[in-house]
Amino acid sequence: MAKKKKTTIKDIANVLNISPAAVSKALHDDSRISKKTKKAVKQVAKNLNYQPNHLASALRKGKSNLVGVVVPRTNSNFFSSVIQNMEEVLNKEGYNIIITQSNESFKKECDNIDTLLFTQVDGIIASMANETVDLSYYEKVKSKGIPLILFDRGENDLNVDYIGINDYDSSHIIVEHLVKQGCKRIAHIGGYRHTRIFNNRIRGYIDALKKHNLPLDDELLIESSLTTEDGREKMLQLLALEKRPDAVYVAGDYAALGALQLLNEKDIKLPQEIALVGFGNEPFAAMVKPSITSIDQHSAEIGKQAAKVFLEHAKKDTINQSLNKIILKAELVIRDSSRLK
Amino acid sequence: MAKKKKTTIKDIANVLNISPAAVSKALHDDSRISKKTKKAVKQVAKNLNYQPNHLASALRKGKSNLVGVVVPRTNSNFFSSVIQNMEEVLNKEGYNIIITQSNESFKKECDNIDTLLFTQVDGIIASMANETVDLSYYEKVKSKGIPLILFDRGENDLNVDYIGINDYDSSHIIVEHLVKQGCKRIAHIGGYRHTRIFNNRIRGYIDALKKHNLPLDDELLIESSLTTEDGREKMLQLLALEKRPDAVYVAGDYAALGALQLLNEKDIKLPQEIALVGFGNEPFAAMVKPSITSIDQHSAEIGKQAAKVFLEHAKKDTINQSLNKIILKAELVIRDSSRLK
Numbered sequence: 001m002a003k004k005k006k007t008t009i010k011d012i013a014n015v016l017n018i019s020p021a022a023v024s025k026a027l028h029d030d031s032r033i034s035k036k037t038k039k040a041v042k043q044v045a046k047n048l049n050y051q052p053n054h055l056a057s058a059l060r061k062g063k064s065n066l067v068g069v070v071v072p073r074t075n076s077n078f079f080s081s082v083i084q085n086m087e088e089v090l091n092k093e094g095y096n097i098i099i100t101q102s103n104e105s106f107k108k109e110c111d112n113i114d115t116l117l118f119t120q121v122d123g124i125i126a127s128m129a130n131e132t133v134d135l136s137y138y139e140k141v142k143s144k145g146i147p148l149i150l151f152d153r154g155e156n157d158l159n160v161d162y163i164g165i166n167d168y169d170s171s172h173i174i175v176e177h178l179v180k181q182g183c184k185r186i187a188h189i190g191g192y193r194h195t196r197i198f199n200n201r202i203r204g205y206i207d208a209l210k211k212h213n214l215p216l217d218d219e220l221l222i223e224s225s226l227t228t229e230d231g232r233e234k235m236l237q238l239l240a241l242e243k244r245p246d247a248v249y250v251a252g253d254y255a256a257l258g259a260l261q262l263l264n265e266k267d268i269k270l271p272q273e274i275a276l277v278g279f280g281n282e283p284f285a286a287m288v289k290p291s292i293t294s295i296d297q298h299s300a301e302i303g304k305q306a307a308k309v310f311l312e313h314a315k316k317d318t319i320n321q322s323l324n325k326i327i328l329k330a331e332l333v334i335r336d337s338s339r340l341k
Numbered sequence: 342m343a344k345k346k347k348t349t350i351k352d353i354a355n356v357l358n359i360s361p362a363a364v365s366k367a368l369h370d371d372s373r374i375s376k377k378t379k380k381a382v383k384q385v386a387k388n389l390n391y392q393p394n395h396l397a398s399a400l401r402k403g404k405s406n407l408v409g410v411v412v413p414r415t416n417s418n419f420f421s422s423v424i425q426n427m428e429e430v431l432n433k434e435g436y437n438i439i440i441t442q443s444n445e446s447f448k449k450e451c452d453n454i455d456t457l458l459f460t461q462v463d464g465i466i467a468s469m470a471n472e473t474v475d476l477s478y479y480e481k482v483k484s485k486g487i488p489l490i491l492f493d494r495g496e497n498d499l500n501v502d503y504i505g506i507n508d509y510d511s512s513h514i515i516v517e518h519l520v521k522q523g524c525k526r527i528a529h530i531g532g533y534r535h536t537r538i539f540n541n542r543i544r545g546y547i548d549a550l551k552k553h554n555l556p557l558d559d560e561l562l563i564e565s566s567l568t569t570e571d572g573r574e575k576m577l578q579l580l581a582l583e584k585r586p587d588a589v590y591v592a593g594d595y596a597a598l599g600a601l602q603l604l605n606e607k608d609i610k611l612p613q614e615i616a617l618v619g620f621g622n623e624p625f626a627a628m629v630k631p632s633i634t635s636i637d638q639h640s641a642e643i644g645k646q647a648a649k650v651f652l653e654h655a656k657k658d659t660i661n662q663s664l665n666k667i668i669l670k671a672e673l674v675i676r677d678s679s680r681l682k
Contacts, residue, residue, distance in 0.1 A: 049484060066456060073421070074440065080416030084444065091449070096456045099415065099440040103425065108432070115407060115437045119460040143390060257628075287598075289630050 007048040015044050067310060068116030069099045070109060070126035072153070076254070077282045078299050079127065082151060085303030086125060093311055095122070104225070106131035113137045123147035123310045128155065130225060133194050147313035151306050152297070153197055161313075163305045163326040167197045170295050170330040171204025171249070172211075174277050177293070177332055178247045179212045181340035183275055187220040187245035189234045189255055198223075201251050201279070220245055224255055231258025239266070246274060247338070253278040253285050256292055260337065264289075275338040290336035298328045348389040356385050408651060409457030410440045411450060411467035413494070417595070418623045419640050420468065423492060426644030427466060434652055436463070445566070447472035454478045464488035464651045469496065471566060474535050488654035492647050493638070494538055502654075504646045504667040508538045511636050511671040512545025512590070513552075515618050518634070518673055519588045520553045522681035524616055528561040528586035530575045530596055539564075542592050542620070561586055565596055572599025580607070587615060588679070594619040594626050597633050601678070605630075616679040631677035639669045 009027075013020040018037070026033045026041035033041075044050075067090055071079045087097050098119065100112035109129045114137075116124055123146055126138075138158050141148045149161040171188075178186050188205045191198030202221065209216050219241055224230045231250060235258065238245055250256035256278030263270055270276055270290050278285055281296040309324045350368075354361040359378070367374045367382035374382075385391075408431055412420045428438050439460065441453035450470045455478075457465055464487055467479075479499050482489045490502040512529075519527050529546045532539025543562065550557050560582055565571045572591060576599065579586055591597035597619030604611055611617055611631050619626055622637040650665045 064459070066460070074415035074424070075418060075421030077416060080414070083415070083442075087442075087444075091452075096441070096452055098456060098460070099442070100437070101424075101428075101440070103428075111432075111437055115439060118405070119407070119439070284625050284628055287625060287629050 007045075007050040009050075011048055012041060012044050012050060015048070016040055064120040064122055065095050066119060066121045067095050067097045067307075068119070068121035068124045069097050070112050070116070070124065071099070071101055072104050072127060072129050073101050074099060076280070078152070078280050078297055081299035082127075082303040082306070085300045086307040087303075089304050089307035090310070095311075095314075102129040102132075104130040106134065110137045113141060117141070117144065121146070122314060123149070125149045125151065125306050125310060127151050128153040128195065130192055130195060147310055149306050149309050151302050153195055155196055159323065161309045161324045163302050163309065163324070163328075164197065165295075165297050165302075165328045165330040167200035167330075168204040168207075170279070170332075171201045172208045173330065173332050174249050174295065175205060175208035175212065175214075177334065178249065178275060178277065178338065179214070181247075181271070181275055181338060183247035183340075184214065185217075185220070185243065185245045186214060186247045186249060187222070187238050189222050189224050189226075189231065189238075189248060189250040189259065191226050191251045192223050198251055205249065217243075224251075226250075226252035226255040228254045228258040228261075231255030232262045233258075235259035235262045239268075244274070247271075247277070248274060249277045249279075251279050253280040253282040253292065253294055256294070257284060257288065260288060260290075260292060271336070271338050271340050275340060277332075277338050281333055285333075286335065293335045293338040294333055296331045296333055298330070301328055348386075348391040350391075352389055353382060353385050353391060356389070357381055405461040405463055406436050407460060407462045408436050408438045408648075409460070409462035409465045410438050411453050411457070411465065412440065412442055413445050413468060413470050414442050415440060417621070419493070419621050419638055422640035423468075423644040423647070426641045427648040428644075430645050430648035431651070436652075436655075443470040443473075445471040447475065451478045454482060458482070458485065462487070463655060464490070466490045466492065466647050466651060468492050469494040469536065471533060471536060488651055490647050490650050492643050494536055496537055500664065502650045502665045504643050504650065504665070504669075505538065506636075506638050506643075506669045506671040508541035508671075509545040509548075511620070511673075512542045513549045514671065514673050515590050515636065516546060516549035516553065516555075518675065519590065519616060519618065519679065520555070522588075522612070522616055522679060524588035524681075525555065526558075526561070526584065526586045527555060527588045527590060528563070528579050530563050530565050530567075530572065530579075530589060530591040530600065532567050532592045533564050539592055546590065558584075565592075567591075567593035567596040569595045569599040569602075572596030573603045574599075576600035576603045580609075585615070588612075588618070589615060590618045590620075592620050594621040594623040594633065594635055597635070598625065598629065601629060601631075601633060612677070612679050612681050616681060618679050622674055626674075627676065634676045634679040635674055637672045637674055639671070642669055 009020045009023045013023045023041050026038045074080055090097055102109035106129055109132055124141055135158055151163045154162040190202045193199045206216060222234050224234045250259055268274055278292045278294040281294040285292040285294045305326050350361045350364045354364045364382050367379045415421055431438055443450035447470055450473055465482055476499055492504045495503040531543045534540045563575050565575045591600055609615055619633045619635040622635040626633040626635045646667050
């Protein structure tokens with residue numbers, strides 16, 4: 001049995017019958033300690049397999065060179081691509097990242113923030129869970145004075161740095177594309193309105209319908225958790241309508257995939273009977289049959305920009321009140337699921 | 342400008358003109374401190390927005406309730422499913438996890454291990470990068486006396502707990518399936534031999550060919566990084582052979598996807614001209630056309646078992662020398678890419 005207990009400075013001190021302070025000084029090559037004592041201390045430290053505590057040293061210096069990341073989940077291409085690009089930029093500047101995932105749970109997100117604060121991260125880059133409406137945990141990060149940068153799922157009220165795409169405009173681009181294909185009854189399976197980006201997509205959808213003089217029908221607008229399962233379910237709901245839509249714009253590719261699977265199973269022809277558009281441009285969107293038209297969110301650019309904004313703060317060593325709000329222009333990748341003309 | 346500097350016990354002591362030790366005692370409700378002083382200390386702490394340092398307290402107690410995870414990447418369904426299931430079990434027991442990814446780089450993996458040790462994790466659950474051959478960083482974890490549990494990509498020589506599937510047998514199952522479909526010239530795009538699981542798959546492939554009296558042709562066995570890109574490239578190499586294979590067994594689904602894309606582009610009929618089998622049962626394997634036959638690695642079970650093994654160690658508070666080697670039986674999910682009969 002190997003005991004878990006770690007060798008401490010005190011253990012070394014006991015062996016040599018000197019004070020722990022003298023051991024510490026010896027290990028740091030303090031000139032007040034004799035060469036002979038230093039040699040003895042280092043030998044005993046080696047024998048006892050003493051490992052200096054880097055964390056304690058970071059606590060003294062107040063810098064861990066760690067950046068904490070909070071994402072809803074890591075197994076979406078969008079989030080993992082953001083993380084990978086962020087990581088590349090930060091690694092070059094000597095920062096490591098640690099990742100936590102909320103699995104869309106508010107409680108888990110709070111635990112994750114606590115964990116990251118506990119590990120003394122120098123900054124937090126986060127995207128919120130679906131459930132999150134209470135912002136007190138993010139206020140806590142702000143109150144600690146460490147940089148907080150939000151991306152994709154952010155919140156205006158927090159007044160922190162933000163990097164994302166223009167969600168309102170994206171809905172306009174999608175509706176315009178569908179109108180050009182001849183669609184007249186466009187449904188929207190959206191995310192939850194309390195999340196800003198999804199609310200913006202819903203607002204954009206409503207305003208774009210108005211702009212193109214299309215009827216806004218309440219039964220065509222459905223909020224969803226945007227999982228693959230829920231995409232199926234909400235599509236089923238739309239198919240049950242007396243007046244079916246001729247196009248469905250889904251606010252996430254995973255839910256669009258669920259909708260597609262259901263349409264394929266029911267032998268409903270895409271895009272002739274129903275045109276389908278997703279959001280996020282996940283790699284599978286190009287792989288499935290028919291391939292799914294989707295909005296590309298520039299994940300690589302979001303990751304790089306988030307890292308750069310953090311580095312700006314880290315270099316200044318103060319949190320500048322002039323915030324970075326970086327809004328990227330989204331791009332529609334047109335594929336078979338909506339290509340009618 | 343909000344200064345980043347945190348309020349310390351010393352700051353509170355200065356305001357009240359008492360010793361830092363007295364402040365600390367007051368904050369911990371020590372009976373040696375008067376009620377009046379306690380009240381004053383707590384008021385000043387609140388005014389100065391003092392946040393007790395949980396990490397310092399964890400250092401004293403020697404327990405962080407954190408488990409560190411090292412994976413090659415998080416955007417594979419296998420790894421993210423392992424992590425999610427591991428996380429559920431650990432969360433229930435009051436542990437949080439922090440995730441790091443190596444992106445298959447040895448250097449990054451070493452940095453990740455340093456980071457996790459730095460954050461005082463109570464244990465590490467890891468799967469190795471493709472590049473990793475030097476095990477000294479893992480030896481370092483062992484020498485610190487904290488539990489180290491490997492899954493999927495492990496290494497016998499380290500003599501630590503391990504959870505994975507039977508890779509050698511998996512190759513036998515695949516070759517047997519292909520032989521039953523009538524395939525006679527079976528190629529293998531394998532992983533790098535220096536990684537134990539890939540070496541086991543290669544050994545299994547070779548032995549299974551022998552068992553079925555099939556010729557073992559050197560040009561049919563290729564090592565690969567198993568990325569989608571490399572899968573394309575290695576497939577191209579196989580297509581250039583004078584005697585093409587009639588079946589290709591790829592040691593990873595991402596590489597199998599690359600191979601499939603190339604075959605589709607070249608209008609080579611699957612499975613009639615070439616049958617294809619992948620490994621890992623990533624969700625896209627069921628989505629693409631034709632759907633890819635693949636080995637299911639029981640990711641959920643691996644995650645749960647890894648967490649349980651860690652909890653066993655954590656409860657005992659010693660690292661037991663009787664190790665857990667949990668080898669799960671893999672399952673072949675047969676789909677269109679190899680279904681000839």
